[in-house]
Amino acid sequence: MEQQQPIDLDRESDVEQHNTQSVGDKRTTNFWHKYVDIRDPKTNKIVKAQCKFCSRVLKVATKNGTSSMAKHLITCPNNPENIDKKQKKIRIFKTSQSDATMVSNWEFNQNSIRQALAKMIVIDEEPFSYVESDGFRYFCSVTVPQFCLPSRFTVARDIGKLFLSEMENLKNTFKGVTSRIALTTDCWTSIQNLN
Template structure:
């Protein structure tokens, strides 16, 4: 009796001596409350379990079952099924056409437009995306930006957005197709092609050349296409001629009408080289006598630059005056106040010119001419205007006088 009575006492004493084991037993006895699924894909599926106890997900529309163990399967297969489920109300038949209404450009407000049919086409959208990248000069990485992906998820959720590498390949393929069509047009449908070419050096001291074709199609419309944009070894005439010849051979062009270039001496050698090649090909007109045409815009630029040298001192003075006014917000604010006090009604402001472009010099002189009275008042209001400009009198830089204003008016009219 004593031994049988001692056994329960031993057990109870062991349980009381190990409180940690007792707490673990209580925790395992309690069932942990399951977490609510956070993925939005569960709005379209119902959770269940099979005979073995494996979790299953059943589609609410087609009742197809999928494995959905969170550690083994995840929700990727469920999400892919929703995009392809034919009974899902959000999916439409990709082969079914729909009516599409597009307003006429420039008449969006009056309700006029055209109606056409449309159906989802992954390849067509990819081609349109590549065309957008080319026309708008966007970086390839723009397709991976969050804003673009959100736009496509709202506008066309079924469109699979390609990566930037795929978009780059699409753009190159788009170029190859266009080049193939243009080559075919040059061989069979085009008569004579006129060329313009120019070269320059970058800040990295790399020489580049651009060759452009100008032609008229069967509908008498003038077209301009860049045939080549490539680095060249030097600006020497023979190197330019060989680079142009290689480009013409690549495109299969031999019927050249004229070549328009600027007045650089190296272009004379380059056009002479092309003239000999065209004569050998038997495609020249009058033995290439009128092949070389000098650029009128470049000739006008040379004439204008020589004319600007006659009033170079006056232009430098106005440049210094404009720089002084635009050098700080306080001076610009004071100048605007002078414009208001002189009752000058002009929305334009002072602008500086670029030394390599004479049309920018014209814009500067034209803007300065409007504010002649404002400059006189500014000279009175700002005591440092005359002193700072007259300090450079050694180089001929001082504030503009009456004679300078006369030269500006005449030169602006001439330009």
């Protein structure tokens, strides 16, 4: 085994970082998997732990308990568990019928925005590559910066899923109808020779 020099425990660069539990560690709480172990290479004991969310280093030891780790996880700004999923945002908008201002709750939802984007592409008959245009990307970055814009291939898949879902809704609607249904189409060509 390789001999290592004594280290200064206040300098984190000299301390090894480990994610695995070694023999003799008595860690029974769930807090440890949210931290990276920092061990003393000479004794191989845990001396510090680094938060995986915000990279803050805490002085800890397995024999002293995990209260400092628990307190940090409660206040860590990057911990996904601290985000209040029930908290709504306020949305203010004007109604189209009048000049009245309406206030309602709004919650960011990536999937519902992607579904609305797929419906917009279909209704406006835009190409799938529309989502990759610079103007549309800029517009989305200003209006909803949290929204991760999908690629044209993802939009095509979303539109396929939307088609299947609407087809299923139409089938369910027709199942409850006892009368006959006639479907007609009207195909024509404009003066500009557009179908």
